[in-house]
Amino acid sequence: MPKRTPFHDCIAPYNETEIWKRWSGYLVPPNLQYSIDTEYYAIRNSVSLLDTSPLFKYRFCGPDAVDILSSSMVRPIHQLAIGRAQYNIWCDDYGFVVQDGVLLRLAENEFFLTAGEAALRWFRQVARRCNLEAESVSDVSDQYGILALQGPHAFSVISQFDKDSALASLSYFGVAQIEIASRQVIVSRTGYTGDLGYEIWIPSIDAATVWRAIIEAGSGYNLTPIGTTALKMSRVEAGLLLMDVDFSSSRFMFGPSEKETPNELGFHWMLKNLDSDNREFIGRHAIEKEILSGSSRWTTIGLTVDPQSYVDRFQSAGLIPEKGNVYCESTHSLYRRSGQPWDYAGYATSFLYSSLLKQPIAIGKLPSDLATPGTQVDLEIEVARRPELVTATVSRMPFFNPSRKTQVFSKQEVKDASGV
Amino acid sequence: MRQAYDAIVVGAGHNGLVNASYLAKAGKKTLLLEQNEVVGGAAITEELLPGFHFTTFSYAISLLRPDIVQDLNLVQHGLMILPMPRTFQPGYDGNYLLLGSDAEDNYHEIARHSLEDAEGYRELSFRIKQVCHALHPIMDSIPPNIQSQDPSEVAAVEALKTYLEGLPPEVSGMIKRFYECSAAEILDDYLQSDLLKAMIASSGIIGSHCSPLSKESGIVWLFHKLGEYDGQLGEWGFHKNGNGGFTQVVARAFQSFGGEIRTNAPVSRVLYGDTGTTGVELMDGEVIDANIVVSALDPRQTFRKMVEPSDLPADLIASIDAYQFRGTAAKVNFALSGLPKFPGLDDSEKIFDGFTNIGPSIRYLEEAFKDSQSGRFSRRPFIDCCIQSLIDPSMSPPGKHVMSCFVMYCPSQLSNSDWEAEKTPLGDTVQETLEEFFPGFSKLVIHREVVTPKDIQSRTGLSQGDIFAGQLFSSQLFTHRPAPGWNQYRTPIKGYYQCGSGTHPGGCVSGGPGKLAARQILGDCSTQSI
Ligand SMILES: Cc1cc2nc3c(=O)[nH]c(=O)nc-3n(C[C@H](O)[C@H](O)[C@H](O)COP(=O)(O)OP(=O)(O)OC[C@H]3O[C@@H](n4cnc5c(N)ncnc54)[C@H](O)[C@@H]3O)c2cc1C
Numbered sequence: 001m002p003k004r005t006p007f008h009d010c011i012a013p014y015n016e017t018e019i020w021k022r023w024s025g026y027l028v029p030p031n032l033q034y035s036i037d038t039e040y041y042a043i044r045n046s047v048s049l050l051d052t053s054p055l056f057k058y059r060f061c062g063p064d065a066v067d068i069l070s071s072s073m074v075r076p077i078h079q080l081a082i083g084r085a086q087y088n089i090w091c092d093d094y095g096f097v098v099q100d101g102v103l104l105r106l107a108e109n110e111f112f113l114t115a116g117e118a119a120l121r122w123f124r125q126v127a128r129r130c131n132l133e134a135e136s137v138s139d140v141s142d143q144y145g146i147l148a149l150q151g152p153h154a155f156s157v158i159s160q161f162d163k164d165s166a167l168a169s170l171s172y173f174g175v176a177q178i179e180i181a182s183r184q185v186i187v188s189r190t191g192y193t194g195d196l197g198y199e200i201w202i203p204s205i206d207a208a209t210v211w212r213a214i215i216e217a218g219s220g221y222n223l224t225p226i227g228t229t230a231l232k233m234s235r236v237e238a239g240l241l242l243m244d245v246d247f248s249s250s251r252f253m254f255g256p257s258e259k260e261t262p263n264e265l266g267f268h269w270m271l272k273n274l275d276s277d278n279r280e281f282i283g284r285h286a287i288e289k290e291i292l293s294g295s296s297r298w299t300t301i302g303l304t305v306d307p308q309s310y311v312d313r314f315q316s317a318g319l320i321p322e323k324g325n326v327y328c329e330s331t332h333s334l335y336r337r338s339g340q341p342w343d344y345a346g347y348a349t350s351f352l353y354s355s356l357l358k359q360p361i362a363i364g365k366l367p368s369d370l371a372t373p374g375t376q377v378d379l380e381i382e383v384a385r386r387p388e389l390v391t392a393t394v395s396r397m398p399f400f401n402p403s404r405k406t407q408v409f410s411k412q413e414v415k416d417a418s419g420v
Numbered sequence: 421m422r423q424a425y426d427a428i429v430v431g432a433g434h435n436g437l438v439n440a441s442y443l444a445k446a447g448k449k450t451l452l453l454e455q456n457e458v459v460g461g462a463a464i465t466e467e468l469l470p471g472f473h474f475t476t477f478s479y480a481i482s483l484l485r486p487d488i489v490q491d492l493n494l495v496q497h498g499l500m501i502l503p504m505p506r507t508f509q510p511g512y513d514g515n516y517l518l519l520g521s522d523a524e525d526n527y528h529e530i531a532r533h534s535l536e537d538a539e540g541y542r543e544l545s546f547r548i549k550q551v552c553h554a555l556h557p558i559m560d561s562i563p564p565n566i567q568s569q570d571p572s573e574v575a576a577v578e579a580l581k582t583y584l585e586g587l588p589p590e591v592s593g594m595i596k597r598f599y600e601c602s603a604a605e606i607l608d609d610y611l612q613s614d615l616l617k618a619m620i621a622s623s624g625i626i627g628s629h630c631s632p633l634s635k636e637s638g639i640v641w642l643f644h645k646l647g648e649y650d651g652q653l654g655e656w657g658f659h660k661n662g663n664g665g666f667t668q669v670v671a672r673a674f675q676s677f678g679g680e681i682r683t684n685a686p687v688s689r690v691l692y693g694d695t696g697t698t699g700v701e702l703m704d705g706e707v708i709d710a711n712i713v714v715s716a717l718d719p720r721q722t723f724r725k726m727v728e729p730s731d732l733p734a735d736l737i738a739s740i741d742a743y744q745f746r747g748t749a750a751k752v753n754f755a756l757s758g759l760p761k762f763p764g765l766d767d768s769e770k771i772f773d774g775f776t777n778i779g780p781s782i783r784y785l786e787e788a789f790k791d792s793q794s795g796r797f798s799r800r801p802f803i804d805c806c807i808q809s810l811i812d813p814s815m816s817p818p819g820k821h822v823m824s825c826f827v828m829y830c831p832s833q834l835s836n837s838d839w840e841a842e843k844t845p846l847g848d849t850v851q852e853t854l855e856e857f858f859p860g861f862s863k864l865v866i867h868r869e870v871v872t873p874k875d876i877q878s879r880t881g882l883s884q885g886d887i888f889a890g891q892l893f894s895s896q897l898f899t900h901r902p903a904p905g906w907n908q909y910r911t912p913i914k915g916y917y918q919c920g921s922g923t924h925p926g927g928c929v930s931g932g933p934g935k936l937a938a939r940q941i942l943g944d945c946s947t948q949s950i
Binding site for chain 1: 524542546553
């Protein structure tokens with residue numbers, strides 16, 4: 001039987017499609033309105049509200065919490081200050097990525113972690129392996145719901161609850177604890193949209209109360225409850241990877257071709273200071289070997305598709321170019337422009353016609369000689385049921401990166417916002 | 421009138437049927453001889469009372485080698501394997517586990533018992549799939565002969581070693597654990613919930629003289645995972661009208677290739693002389709000629725009954741005598757007036773459409789085993805139930821049901837009684853046990869059929885009622901099944917072959933032995949002139 005998130009009954013009245021899909025066994029709407037674009041533009045132009053409660057949530061607590069995380073995570077934990085969040089990944093012994101997640105540090109010895117797949121046993125096994133207290137890790141998935149409040153007006157909405165101005169000064173990836181409708185919640189300035197936004201951890205029993213308060217606070221800002229599809233579209237523009245689409249957990253993959261290292265996923269930046277970091281985290285040796293021998297098979301890159309070449313393919317087939325709502329999680333092959341026809345080079349995983357950027361973009365995998373920004377490759381699309389090639393250029397991600405994402409607000413703006 | 425055939429297959433169990441079909445398809449004039457009224461052996465379905473179809477012996481299918489389906493055009497002859505979407509494990513005090521075909525749902529169902537197990541279960545299932553994937557090529561090839569000096573055999577042994585050494589360490593490590601450890605030990609690496617462990621551990625004892633704590637249970641468990649349901653490794657299905665429905669399909673395939681079946685035709689011995697095999701003699705004295713005779717019987721019958729043991733090498737006979745047959749199981753099949761109810765779960769149709777496992781803890785299974793050690797059947801038995809009419813409604817009148825119960829432990833030799841006397845007490849014990857988990861069960865019973873290990877032996881010829889024609893222990897698998905040096909379907913007598921479950925890959929409705937034996941026979945035919 002599918003499970004329901006603590007916000008299920010709050011969302012149901014908004015779900016005009018009455019379609020629910022399952023995410024980790026929980027019912028969530030892929031979209032609430034028939035117009036997915038409307039939901040998408042709430043993220044980019046007003047403010048959106050999304051229930052991400054199906055994420056697995058873990059609490060690391062006690063004297064061994066830091067050691068367990070340090071033994072697992074690729075990025076060092078000691079650099080994560082109290083009241084800060086960190087995007088991190090963890091690997092297996094072979095240096096293949098198991099999962100990614102966002103870690104919040106609430107106190108010296110207290111962390112919260114979100115993950116796309118179950119990880120309790122993983123971290124407890126790490127603890128056991130290192131002779132640390134396994135019970136330091138607990139599953140709090142059912143104790144909390146999470147709402148993502150994302151969009152240019154996210155601050156205007158949430159600052160209405162910000163009595164102590166804790167949020168005004170909250171920088172990107174900062175964490176604060178505030179009250180919403182007299183309920184204690186944890187707020188992190190994080191999100192999966194690449195926009196200004198917050199993620200709010202709410203005790204499940206307070207879910208409905210907090211939901212109502214946020215909806216009310218958003219009434220002047222076109223606050224729009226959205227489904228998961230709009231979120232996924234925006235995350236491609238933000239260049240953020242999605243597990244099971246852009247990579248798979250090495251834990252459950254058969255062949256090495258389905259497993260990827262941090263380097264291959266484009267996470268070189270996480271490994272920059274490996275020399276000055278003397279932790280023995282899982283996979284470290286394999287990763288160092290890979291760097292030393294240059295054995296990475298590919299890297300994950302952004303691709304922008306030449307809009308004219310894209311439109312031309314459709315027009316020459318007598319078709320109207322497919323633009324709206326083109327968000328695709330299946331594989332598109334990439335070919336080297338070597339003069340040889342169909343010279344296979346790699347593949348794209350997420351493909352989006354970005355309504356905002358007015359061009360198709362994708363996340364892809366290419367060998368290092370083709371991975372330099374500016375390099376052109378051919379990307380295969382289907383036009384009139386036939387394979388066609390369009391020109392794609394390797395690009396830096398994110399594709400869209402508004403300054404408001406990291407903007408710091410003044411107290412004045414708080415007043416302005418709450419005055420509306 | 422004496423009729424000559426190219427090949428005679430003795431015993432129309434599913435392996436005999438598969439073997440005979442391959443031979444007939446290859447153009448051999450093939451005769452299949454069966455002692456019983458119907459073909460199928462341990463895979464038959466019988467209408468014991470009007471409208472109620474009982475799977476007398478075996479009841480589910482998974483290990484069937486997929487290439488047999490294609491090679492013998494089985495779909496065209498009516499093959500239809502239905503899914504068994506759920507497994508139900510009732511516990512005590514309203515406790516239960518109900519797993520289905522969705523991984524996310526299973527996660528949450530197991531999480532009710534243990535959050536770590538929900539993840540551990542996925543990890544364990546994945547590891548087993550990796551192992552099975554790695555072992556499939558071995559299932560489908562003739563194992564090397566480790567006693568042969570023939571360069572090609574020596575090379576085959578080497579190639580196998582290289583293959584196994586080339587597997588990822590986590591896969592070879594897990595294979596090693598299956599070979600060396602009990603099911604319980606392996607389960608302890610991944611799980612904590614006893615209910616869940618017991619559910620899985622039952623695969624490690626099926627038909628075997630071992631408890632989940634015995635070392636042998638690891639390999640028995642692995643063996644039962646080596647099949648698939650449409651590519652879903654380790655999953656089981658249910659053939660329309662039971663495994664008897666399946667053997668009827670193969671019989672039609674055999675006939676479509678021009679094969680001939682004679683039932684009520686028990687063979688008394690295989691005939692051979694200096695030049696090799698010449699035919700068979702039936703119980704009534706009739707002699708039928710053929711230069712190829714394939715025994716689809718178990719190894720004891722193949723080497724001790726069908727031919728004169730003194731004509732065979734002494735070491736082979738010694739191996740066959742040492743080869744372990746153990747009767748461990750019985751069947752109790754019910755006709756029911758309605759579906760049983762599990763307190764707290766109202767929708768019975770949603771819990772019984774797969775296997776239902778009675779054996780709520782490792783300890784329960786262990787106790788059942790211990791209880792049988794004194795030469796009696798377990799007073800609280802392990803029962804693998806399946807209400808087959810929920811999967812295939814044509815097996816019972818509307819609203820009524822047939823329920824197959826595989827019951828352990830039931831040793832073939834009882835110390836202070838015999839199976840004729842114990843038949844009713846066994847039936848009663850099973851019914852009482854089911855009543856404990858499904859209150860009101862007994863009131864549903866319209867009819868009950870008890871099939872004891874003695875019945876299995878007398879009706880199928882499986883020695884001791886061993887359901888696998890020899891235990892699936894590592895000492896008698898692969899290069900050692902049924903005996904080292906004689907694991908390649910040949911026998912010391914030219915033209916006389918073996919293809920029963922006592923040959924590689926082993927027991928269960930897999931068809932593997934029949935298929936691989938045919939490959940060997942046809943290969944020999946093309947190189948030697950038989
Ligand atoms: C109670 C029980 C439950 C089982 N459950 C399952 C299950 O659910 N799934 C599964 O995959 N496997 C199951 N098995 C195992 C599986 O059924 C057997 O391994 C398999 O069917 C054996 O097939 P076979 O062709 O090798 O031998 P058999 O089926 O034993 O065939 C041998 C045939 O030879 C005939 N015969 C014997 N002697 C002579 C003679 N002298 N002359 C002529 N004919 C002779 C017999 O009558 C019989 O038809 C079960 C077995 C039993 C007994």
